[in-house]
Amino acid sequence: MLAELRVDAMRPSLEAINRFDPIRARERFLATFTDKETFILCWQDEIVGFYVLRDFPTYLYLDHFYINNKFQGKGVGKDVVKRIQQKATHLGKAIRLIALKESPANDFYLALGFIFERVEGVDNHYMWACVNAE
Secondary structure, three states: OHHHHHHHHHHHHHHHOOOOOHHHHHHHHHHHOOHHHEEEEEEOOEEEEEEEEEEOOOEEEEEEEEEOHHHOOOOHHHHHHHHHHHHHHHHOOEEEEEEEOOOOHHHHHHHOOOEEEEEEOOEEEEEEOOOOOO
16 A cells, blocks of 8 residues: 555656656565554545654654655645654754655755755755754
8 A cells, every 4th residue: 555655656756757667666665665664644544645764873764755646735744844853853863865856855855954965866865954963
């Protein structure tokens, strides 16, 4: 179910760079997915989205952050990221993540204070640091 949500959410961005392959997208997700670090977002018995938050010594890694297309643009993602930023601030850690080049997610993360670090293949790497983070 979560793999399908990921494929649906990523489809427009992957199609924009001619890389949409639903089987590959599903397999890539399942290769790194762990339910231990996964948070599922629900509203009225419907899965709105999910994310994986990995805790490393100096940073939190936001991975597999997807919002159901039906709920995008309604502030759900923004609220989640702001809560993660609050957690990172409390822990004195930075947040790191990767966004697909050409994805609207890039503007989303920049608007929330993330700093572009580098390009690697088809991915943009971002970092957000609280005042106390290294």
